[in-house]
Amino acid sequence: MSDPAMSHAFPSLSRRSVFRGAVALGAGAALGGLELPGAASAAVPVPTIASCATWGARPPADPLTEISTDANKILIHHTATPNVTDYSQAHAYALARSIQNFHMDDNHWSDTGQHLTVSRGGYVMEGRHFSLAHLTSGNGMVVGAHCPGQNNQAIGIENEGTYTSTTPTTAQWNKLVDLCAYICEQYELAPTKIYGHRDYVSTDCPGDAFYARLPQLRLDVAAKLNGTPPFSVVIDNGSAGFRASAAWDTSSFSAQRYGADYRFATPVGASDAAYFSATLPAAANYRLETWYPADAGYNAATPFVVFASGGNKTVTVNQQANGGGWRDLGTYAFGAGARDLVAVSRWTSGTQYVIADAVRVTRV
Ligand SMILES: [Zn+2]
Structure with a gap:
């Protein structure tokens, strides 16, 4: 079954789903993150990204579609979940599992919709299977389910939290900058190719406060690519x-x-x-x-x-x-x-x- 078009990748995570994710905590929590091989130049550090296997993903329900076309942009989302203060790796992995469960069981999608997830504690996780392999090689992508019309050309990043009136944590922001710089380098994208979900469909995502920070995100990513720290x-x-x-x-x-x-x-x-x-x-x-x-x-x-x-x-x-x-x-x-x-x-x-x-x- 292919993924249907939708207005948001993760529109309204229910308390039930959050709770279900929390209960599952522990299954993959002891596993470490996956350090990627050094495909990037010295200018951009390769971020640690926990693979689906590392955080304990279920197998996809249906065959996923992989294409040879490279991504041409990055789309920024927020998960619209609570702004938790549990910044642990265990919580991050539980979040990834709860999102996958929600997307597969409630939305009836084949797998997690987005390509990557960043927790409030600053942990980066693979979303949809095969996202990491394509990013690491810089060749092609797996078709996602995070924004109608953009799923076969945009890398979708879900950022844990609700950012209508507040912005991501410092740890989350810094990892998002690292991640976006790495994606830009791997797919040879300019930092100006970073957009918000709302730039393409009618949605609040990624929240007014976060959306207002996207110009700064592009600046910070550009500085990272240039090897100069933001100031x-x-x-x-x-x-x-x-x-x-x-x-x-x-x-x-x-x-x-x-x-x-x-x-x-x-x-x-x-x-x-x-x-x-x-x-x-x-x-x-x-x-x-x-x-x-x-x-x-x-x-x-x-x-x-x-x-x-x-x-x-x-x-x-x-x-x-x-x-x-x-x-x-x-x-x-x-x-x-x-x-x-x-x-x-x-x-x-x-x-x-x-x-x-x-x-x-x-x-x-
Ligand atoms: Zn979104």
């Missing part, structure tokens, strides 16, 4: 990397502020800027963003002076609009080490308050 730091006005004179007052007036409060000052024809500094890991290109509360009483032409390698550049920001979120200031080359990145200047022709709240710097 992103927020400098709030309360951070050590911030400094301003006493002429800058402190306020918590606007709910759009970042953190506890922000600094503000009246315009003046003199150099009395509020500085944001950070220690950068390397000479490279970095994207700068600012967060400020917007208000009709704030300056419509606030100068942000960027201390880029090629010389200072001024970006004018209208602080009467678009507050309460990260706003792009552009991407610039900076040298390595501790340095001033950007300053909010009081030297503006406007008459209303200039605001210094937070800056984010991200290596690109």
Whole structure:
């Protein structure tokens, strides 16, 4: 029997299914993960992926379809199961078994729908049989059952948890980055080929909060493929990397502020800027963003002076609009080490308050 089209690989795992998985815990728990042979280059570590045999999968109910076509993208899912705090390998393997049971017994599919699963504890497991063999060789794939229209071209990754309003654990995120980088390398995919389930069908999956992090996932995977670690730091006005004179007052007036409060000052024809500094890991290109509360009483032409390698550049920001979120200031080359990145200047022709709240710097 072939797998039917469906709106979600794992739409509503019942308590019964979770419980059944938990009861089965122990059968394969003592087995270790499978270390894959080194097919990847030195730039991308080969992740440890527990095979179906390792976590104790049942055999498929029907012959699976293997194709010689390589995957052309990665689709990110969440399992919509509870955000458990059991981060053990035993729990991860039990999860894999409960998903397979659900897909085979309740959905009546041939086998687990997705190709790979990442637990909240950071364990990576093979989903559908033969997924691992194809990934290891970088040739072809087994047709999955995780997204209608994409099952014969997208590698489906189920991430344990429900990410409508919260994001994956750090361990889970880091393993997902490693896994995606490895998949990209094996199938020669660009990190831009990472998508969310909702990009292809109408579904909440992988949740609003997780979906909003997919741009960062692509960045982190790109950094892994390039052999450079991701770097992103927020400098709030309360951070050590911030400094301003006493002429800058402190306020918590606007709910759009970042953190506890922000600094503000009246315009003046003199150099009395509020500085944001950070220690950068390397000479490279970095994207700068600012967060400020917007208000009709704030300056419509606030100068942000960027201390880029090629010389200072001024970006004018209208602080009467678009507050309460990260706003792009552009991407610039900076040298390595501790340095001033950007300053909010009081030297503006406007008459209303200039605001210094937070800056984010991200290596690109
Ligand atoms: Zn999904």
